[in-house]
Amino acid sequence: MIDQSATPTLTLPADAPSKAPQRTxxxxxxxxxxxxxxxxxxRAIGKFLRTRGFDVVTAxxxxxxxxxLGQQGFVLMLCDVRMPGLSGVDVVPRALQMDxxxxxxMLTAVNDAPTATESLSQGAMDYLMKPVELADLxxxxxRALHKRALLIEQRRVERMIREEVxxxxxxxxxxxxxxxDLTVSVAETLINAMEVKDVYLRGHSQRVAELAAxxxxxxxxxxxxxxxxxxxxxLHDVGKIGTREAVLNKPGSLTAEEFEHVKExxxxxxxxxxxxxxxxxxxHYVQDHHEHWDGSxxxxxxxxxxISIGGRILAAADAFDALTSKRAYRDPxxxxxxxxxxxxxxxxxxxxxxxxxxQRVVSRRKTLTFIDP
Numbered sequence: 001m002i003d004q005s006a007t008p009t010l011t012l013p014a015d016a017p018s019k020a021p022q023r024t025x026x027x028x029x030x031x032x033x034x035x036x037x038x039x040x041x042x043r044a045i046g047k048f049l050r051t052r053g054f055d056v057v058t059a060x061x062x063x064x065x066x067x068x069l070g071q072q073g074f075v076l077m078l079c080d081v082r083m084p085g086l087s088g089v090d091v092v093p094r095a096l097q098m099d100x101x102x103x104x105x106m107l108t109a110v111n112d113a114p115t116a117t118e119s120l121s122q123g124a125m126d127y128l129m130k131p132v133e134l135a136d137l138x139x140x141x142x143r144a145l146h147k148r149a150l151l152i153e154q155r156r157v158e159r160m161i162r163e164e165v166x167x168x169x170x171x172x173x174x175x176x177x178x179x180x181d182l183t184v185s186v187a188e189t190l191i192n193a194m195e196v197k198d199v200y201l202r203g204h205s206q207r208v209a210e211l212a213a214x215x216x217x218x219x220x221x222x223x224x225x226x227x228x229x230x231x232x233x234x235l236h237d238v239g240k241i242g243t244r245e246a247v248l249n250k251p252g253s254l255t256a257e258e259f260e261h262v263k264e265x266x267x268x269x270x271x272x273x274x275x276x277x278x279x280x281x282x283x284h285y286v287q288d289h290h291e292h293w294d295g296s297x298x299x300x301x302x303x304x305x306x307i308s309i310g311g312r313i314l315a316a317a318d319a320f321d322a323l324t325s326k327r328a329y330r331d332p333x334x335x336x337x338x339x340x341x342x343x344x345x346x347x348x349x350x351x352x353x354x355x356x357x358x359q360r361v362v363s364r365r366k367t368l369t370f371i372d373p
Contacts, residue, residue, distance in 0.1 A: 031074045031075060033059060034078045035065040048138075061086065062087065077102055078107060088107075093123065104123060105128060107132070180278060180279065187272070205234050208318050209233030211233075212313045214365075215229075218357040225310075236289045236318065239266055239272065247261055263299065270283070281308070287311070288307050291306075291307045294347065294348045312354045317358070320338055339363075
């Protein structure tokens with residue numbers, strides 16, 4: 001039962017002036033759904049809310065309420081808890097799934113704390129006991145609508161923030177990519193200048209990069225990691241810009257002093273690349289590309305798993321390309337011969353798993369070359 005004693009003006013005078021016609025959008029902004037299996041309660045609440053400027057639609061069951069929600073928009077639903085068929089508690093989550101912005105208030109004649117808690121946890125904004133004074137009902141409705149407006153505004157602001165963050169993140173990624181491309185372009189200019197000093201090194205960095213990337217793919221590395229390996233391959237010898245031409249082009253064996261001079265190219269390369277921290281893991285790969293599996297490499301004498309995966313891949317790709325390329329002091333080896341030769345360095349120079357990947361990639365390349373028309 002609804003207590004109307006607090007509101008004596010429920011019946012409007014017959015000659016009361018009618019309101020000006022409202023636009024459809026304005027009506028929708030004040031449309032309320034009253035759900036109760038008792039006709040008297042639906043009629044009393046509906047009559048009262050119409051005097052307060054609301055457009056009222058009623059439903060006598062949970063199923064009918066959901067049907068109405070599917071046909072038109074509402075700002076608020078007043079829903080009885082205990083009804084035949086779907087209960088009010090059952091209706092709440094389904095209604096919010098249909099319209100997440102719907103304000104829901106529950107009405108019940110039973111003071112049941114667990115049901116009230118469940119209703120509120122499902123998304124209802126308020127829980128009122130019947131009989132309810134109409135003045136109190138009006139206050140509760142306006143409170144719920146105000147809360148709804150705040151939630152809508154909060155969601156709008158959050159959506160704007162997410163969109164702004166996404167847009168800014170996209171812009172930063174583009175800027176980062178542009179900076180990366182510029183960096184690589186500058187570094188490759190240095191590499192090209194270095195390769196001009198030694199005709200036998202021309203194209204070496206690019207070949208190592210592509211072979212290393214193929215090995216990384218063979219090992220199942222993620223696409224981003226593969227690209228980091230490829231980038232490191234392109235940059236791994238940038239430090240040789242500081243190696244003396246007489247040493248680079250020497251036709252015979254290097255002296256101990258000359259070999260120490262050649263080893264300095266890793267340090268020089270890292271000095272050149274160190275400020276470019278945005279290159280990420282590629283820097284670690286460049287630093288490790290002369291480390292050996294058994295710890296006999298340089299510059300840090302790392303061994304086994306201490307060596308970055310990219311460093312181990314580059315060591316194998318670098319060795320393979322060096323052996324299959326012509327040098328001032330020797331002719332190139334055939335790929336099959338090189339693979340056999342490197343097998344003797346597995347467990348010393350090379351990681352066994354990396355060597356196996358190199359072997360598979362080279363074998364596949366040989367097959368593709370054979371069948372290429």
